[in-house]
Amino acid sequence: xxxxxxxxxxxxMRMVIGASSLGTVFEWYDxxxxxxxxxxxxxxxxxxxxxxxxxxxxxxxxxxxxxxxFRPLGAVLFGFLGDRMGRKYTFLVTIAVMGLATxxxxxxxxxxxxxxxxxxxxxxxxVAQGLALGGEYGGAAIYVAxxxxxxxxxxxTSFIQASVVGGFILSLVVVLLFKLGFASxxxxxxxxxxxxxxxxxxxxxxxxxxxxxxxPVFKAMKEAGETSGNPFLESFTYxxxxxxxxxxxxxxxxxxxxxxxxSMFSVLSFLSGPMRMDQTAAQLITGAGAVxxxxxxxLFGKLSDKVxxxxxxxxxxxxxxxxxxxxxxxxxxxxxxxxxxxxxxxxVIVAGPKCSYDPFTLNQRDECGRILDHLSKxxxxxxxxxxxxxxxxxxxxxxxxxxxxxxEAALKEAGYHFERIMPGPVDIAMIxxxxxxxxxxxxxxxxxxAALLSEMFPSRIRYSSMSIxxxxxxxxxxxFLPFISQYIVARTGNxxxxxxxxxxxxxxxLLVTMLGLRETVAPRDRAR
Numbered sequence: 001x002x003x004x005x006x007x008x009x010x011x012x013m014r015m016v017i018g019a020s021s022l023g024t025v026f027e028w029y030d031x032x033x034x035x036x037x038x039x040x041x042x043x044x045x046x047x048x049x050x051x052x053x054x055x056x057x058x059x060x061x062x063x064x065x066x067x068x069x070f071r072p073l074g075a076v077l078f079g080f081l082g083d084r085m086g087r088k089y090t091f092l093v094t095i096a097v098m099g100l101a102t103x104x105x106x107x108x109x110x111x112x113x114x115x116x117x118x119x120x121x122x123x124x125x126x127v128a129q130g131l132a133l134g135g136e137y138g139g140a141a142i143y144v145a146x147x148x149x150x151x152x153x154x155x156x157t158s159f160i161q162a163s164v165v166g167g168f169i170l171s172l173v174v175v176l177l178f179k180l181g182f183a184s185x186x187x188x189x190x191x192x193x194x195x196x197x198x199x200x201x202x203x204x205x206x207x208x209x210x211x212x213x214x215x216p217v218f219k220a221m222k223e224a225g226e227t228s229g230n231p232f233l234e235s236f237t238y239x240x241x242x243x244x245x246x247x248x249x250x251x252x253x254x255x256x257x258x259x260x261x262x263s264m265f266s267v268l269s270f271l272s273g274p275m276r277m278d279q280t281a282a283q284l285i286t287g288a289g290a291v292x293x294x295x296x297x298x299l300f301g302k303l304s305d306k307v308x309x310x311x312x313x314x315x316x317x318x319x320x321x322x323x324x325x326x327x328x329x330x331x332x333x334x335x336x337x338x339x340x341x342x343x344x345x346x347x348v349i350v351a352g353p354k355c356s357y358d359p360f361t362l363n364q365r366d367e368c369g370r371i372l373d374h375l376s377k378x379x380x381x382x383x384x385x386x387x388x389x390x391x392x393x394x395x396x397x398x399x400x401x402x403x404x405x406x407x408e409a410a411l412k413e414a415g416y417h418f419e420r421i422m423p424g425p426v427d428i429a430m431i432x433x434x435x436x437x438x439x440x441x442x443x444x445x446x447x448x449x450a451a452l453l454s455e456m457f458p459s460r461i462r463y464s465s466m467s468i469x470x471x472x473x474x475x476x477x478x479x480f481l482p483f484i485s486q487y488i489v490a491r492t493g494n495x496x497x498x499x500x501x502x503x504x505x506x507x508x509x510l511l512v513t514m515l516g517l518r519e520t521v522a523p524r525d526r527a528r
Contacts, residue, residue, distance in 0.1 A: 016147045017156055019208040020140040021163045023095055026201040028167025029174070030102035030129065033194050034063070036171040036268070036283070038482075042191050046110040047118050059119070062483050066123055067130035071475035074134020075467035090463070092209055098132035099202030101125045106195025134471045142462055145454035151305055157450035158301020162294045164446075165439075168264055169294075172287040176280065235457075235465040244456050245469045247516040252313070252453065253473020255509025256445040259320050261481045262502045263438035264290060267331065269482065271431075274379035274495035275335040278420045289432055293439025300447030308519045309452040316444030317510035323441065324499055324506075327434040332495070334430035338417050343381045346395030346414040350375070351387035357491060366390075367402060374404035375493060378418055380411065382493035455520035477505050 037043050038060040048059045074094075081090045104125050111118045141160045148156040174194045182190030235241055264286065271282035300312045333340045350371055357364065357372035364370045368390045375382050392399040392407050399410045412418070423431070457465035485498025 013147060013156065015211070017144055017159050019211065020144050021159045021166075023205040023209055024140045024160055024163035025166040025170055026095070026099075026198075026205045028133075028164050029170040029201060030098045030167075030198050032168050032171040033102065033175070033198075034060075034067070034105070034126070036168075036175055037191060037194070038063075042187065046191075047108075047122055048111055063119070063122055063126055067126040067133070067479065069475055069479060070127045070130030071134040071471035071479070072468060074131035075471040076134075076464070077131065078134060078463075078467070092206065094132040094134075095202065095205050095209065098129055099198050099205070101128035101132065102198035103196050103202075106192040106198075130475070134467065134475075141450035142454050142466065145451055146459070148451075153451040153454065154304035154309065154448050155298070155302040157454070158298045158447045160450050161301060161446050162297035164260070165264075165290050165294050165297065165442075169287055169290045172283050172290075176283055176287075179280070234461045235468060238458065238461060238465075241457070241461075241465060243516065245465065247512060248453060248456060248466070249469035249473045251509050251512030251517055252449055253470045254477040255317055255506050255513070256313075256442075256449055257474040257478025258481055258502045258505045259316070259438075259445050260442050261478045262324070262485075262499065263293075263435070263442050265482050266485060266498065266502075267435060267438070269486070270328065270331065270495065271335055274489070275332060276339065276379055276418060276420050277335050278422050281422050285428060285431055286435070289435030289439060292432065292436050293442060296440045296443025297447040298443075300443045301451065304448035304451065309448040309455070310513070310517050310519050312444045312448055313452075313517075314510065314513055316441050317506050317513065320441050320445070320506050321503060321510070323437060324503060325496065327438050328496055328499060330434040331431050334427040334434075335423060336421055337427065338415070338421075339379075342411075342415040342417075346411075346416070348375065348380055348382040348411070349385055349393045350382055350390075351385040351393075352390040353386070353388060355384040355386070355390070357493075371402060371404055371407055372493065374407065376490050378408065378411070378416075379495060380416065380493070381495060384493070452520055 034043065044060040047063075078090050078094055081093075102125075105122060108118055108121045108125075140163075141157055144157050144160055145153050171194070174197055175191075178190060178193045178197075179186050182193065235245065267289070268282060268286045271277045271286065272279045275282075277285075300316075304312055350368060352366075352368035354366065355368040355372070357369050357376065364373050371390070371392060372382070372384070390402045392402050392410075394407075394410055394414045397410075397414075399407055408418075453466045453470060454462060481501065484501050488498045488501060489495055
């Protein structure tokens with residue numbers, strides 16, 4: 001059937017966009033609050049065994065990734081319901097599940113109180129969050145797209161895309177406000193309040209979304225008796241849909257999500273971790289960069305109504321391959337100039353017969369591993385080499401004793417400073433310039449996508465066909481990015497090494513998009 005329906009008034013369209021976008025902000029807040037607090041280290045210390053800070057951080061990021069891992073299952077479940085029962089009903093259920101699961105995390109005792117039960121309960125609630133998020137995005141994006149008049153879908157759905165950033169920003173703002181208001185008890189229990197705050201957001205979301213009516217496209221389809229009997233199965237049997245699913249997964253979802261997570265969570269972890277910036281300052285700077293970047297999502301979404309969906313995405317991928325490393329080098333040089341200069345002036349080389357580091361063990365197997373473990377915790381860039389015995393050199397000078405404490409003392413003498421720092425105004429401005437470039441790349445690759453994916457698939461199976469590849473791509477390629485990049489950094493000793501994962505996925509996405517994506521915007525619609 002045709003998607004042509006009676007166009008809503010301007011006031012109705014504002015209500016549709018506002019309610020859908022605000023609910024999406026709250027839903028992503030619920031999901032991102034774990035990542036925001038993981039970057040501070042407090043969740044690793046609370047819910048996982050102590051004794052190895054790097055291991056606790058990796059486990060925290062792995063738990064973050066688990067939620068993403070279950071997003072595809074949520075896409076299948078709620079996509080089926082969305083195509084069978086309606087868009088509005090489905091995203092009411094998803095936001096309720098998400099809000100309750102988030103609040104539940106705030107009530108779970110720590111590892112010190114209940115042992116292994118703590119991380120197991122956390123995993124269960126992250127699974128619930130992943131299932132809910134798997135149904136939320138597709139429902140909100142399609143709901144707005146199916147209300148939107150021709151030639152305006154890119155602009156209207158770009159607010160859903162910007163809402164993802166809004167959820168990240170809200171998570172930072174809420175954490176900072178509670179941290180300021182409950183500073184004396186923050187480490188003890190104050191950090192739980194941002195999770196419990198989700199109940200307030202849930203009440204607001206339900207109140208707003210209950211006011212909405214069903215999508216006009218779905219209502220017309222249902223009245224005509226043209227809804228799919230099994231949208232999941234039909235997504236794989238509908239003519240030409242397998243190719244569209246492949247392109248949506250490997251060309252669109254995988255690429256946009258690694259650009260986004262690198263620009264947000266990798267920057268936050270980079271600043272508060274290896275660059276040893278004051279954690280509050282890192283959160284404020286990252287949040288400011290995200291606020292600046294919101295406009296790019298709307299800009300490129302609107303631009304896609306005129307030039308098509310494909311050009312901004314291809315343009316964004318290509319520039320990411322060129323600019324990603326330079327942007328992070330600028331951030332590093334501005335975030336901690338002393339540490340950056342020391343790493344260039346006094347490079348660290350650790351040599352030994354079997355010099356390797358295992359971030360998944362509490363106790364390294366040999367002397368060399370213990371030194372690498374200590375350097376990794378300090379955020380010091382190092383290289384390894386073969387030698388008959390363990391030898392550490394800093395700027396060509398041999399450290400007399402190859403022990404972690406002696407190496408740290410020698411690093412300080414060589415000009416390495418490990419106290420947390422507060423950058424000056426000029427340095428903060430340089431970081432924000434680099435982040436603005438990264439956010440522009442996010443906007444180009446993410447802004448047009450809700451409209452693109454809605455237009456790629458027929459309306460009778462749209463919810464399922466859009467959600468499945470999107471959440472597999474974002475769930476696995478993007479959701480595991482913080483864990484994979486942190487693991488690469490831990491193994492190599494190079495704080496920039498994790499960026500190679502992003503570049504590899506973006507290169508794949510660029511190739512698939514250029515060769516496989518067909519434009520979805522008709523020329524007559526672009527001219528409107």
